[in-house]
Amino acid sequence: MVPDALNESRSSTVKATFALPVGGGFLNASALLPAGQTTLTQLLPVIQNLENAIVGKVGEEAAAVGTPISCRAGCGACCRQLVPVSLFEAEALTAWMRTLPEERRTELEQRFHRALAALRDAGVIENILDSGWTAEEARATELAIDYFHAGVACPFLEDESCSIHPLRPLSCREYLVTSSPELCRDPSANAVAGVQLPLKLSRVLYSFGQKLEQDPRGWIPLVFLLAWGKSGAAPGDHVSGTGEEVLRKFLEQVVAVSEASKD
Template sequence: MSQETVSVEFTVGIGDGKFTATATVPAGQTNLTQILPVLQALDSSFIDGVTAQLAQAGRAVSCKAGCGACCRQLVALSIFEAESLAAWIRALPESQQQELAQRFHQALLKLAAAGLIDRIVKEDWLAGTESARQLAFDYFYQRVPCPFLVDESCSIHPIRPLVCREYLVTSPPQHCFDPANLQTDTVHLPLKFSRTLHGIGAEVEHDRRGWIPLVFLFAWMKAGAHPGDAVSGEGPHVLYDFIERLSHASVPSPSTE
């Protein structure tokens, strides 16, 4: 029997503007991991609005299918997205699970050979410190493709992590192959759904991160964690709680960052 759903509307103020949307969520009990598809759709809709405004202003986004240059970066995967992807992987046929496991293993081997695993574990990668920045570059220049990258396209595009959706550039694609030249012009998003998920994850885990490097996903799966259960309630309540946090975590414009 399909679960009863309810439509909820909300508005988030962003400086002089606002983001208004309607979403359909389960009317009854659910949790943050289970409503991820709703958050993904809302994030994509918000990003579409921002990119349309940029295009009108003559700053078209240059990211296109078939360009996986940025898919060599360390991806900060929230623990709720990790839980959701873990369930998706476990539902795959055994042969595909093994193939994916092998891809993750190969990526880890390459990072280990470069002496990066310890640094990844210890560094607070999103802290904005010099050492975090250096680690991001060192990781990138190993050019280890994300295990989900196939023929330079994302093989999980509809369910890709929020940080992947939120990483967009308006500069020529060739700059993305060499980010240390600092010529990459990234799009500033005044709302970052990914950061809000990371923040909730940090509270749930009593840890400063609330996310894992995507490349550690198979190792994380072994613990069988279900962080979504810690953020549960009726659908509208779970969504409104997330939106409330999102609105308080709006990202300052680059000039004040």
């Protein structure tokens, strides 16, 4: 559950080998971690790699039983849904956007403005702002349908492909289907066959975010990224320590979230 070996040391990184509890078993993994002080946000590449490993394993298992995952580049149907992004991923994406050339950054910012305006015109925005809907399944379902029917694409979607694929949120990585992509054009009307993951690392990041008490959800809708970034609400060093310490905290939280989901 926790880093059990630090078997390689370099000037600024250490290599940790550890076992990630996934479902009823463990996923053996290793990662290069910062030797010095770091934050959970800075450790995101490690967490993204772990998520990719989980998704890859699930994909192999789905293919082995004759129901391969049908998600492909060029199919952006799911990118018109309300996409949750953890506060740590939001912090990283905000920082990344600030590194972009001005022309590109302005283009993306304008897409965020247009997306929010379209959601406002569709009458959806007020309902998203009221975080109480997440606690009520019927309201959450209704909002998810209304949001999708508004037809507002994620600002990062270009030519029906994700323009930030290596940086995309964990929730995007976790949304997988085995049914025909055609059915995803209206998931509320069609029987889309989703893939259940044995562990969603997004939930672990949300649980850390809930401790920040900015929002009981511990995440924000991706479409709010720009406004959130300007609000200065980033978690910063809320979860910090050496790379090994932050990874240990993360893995302990994986166990806590997994246990809570059994209740």
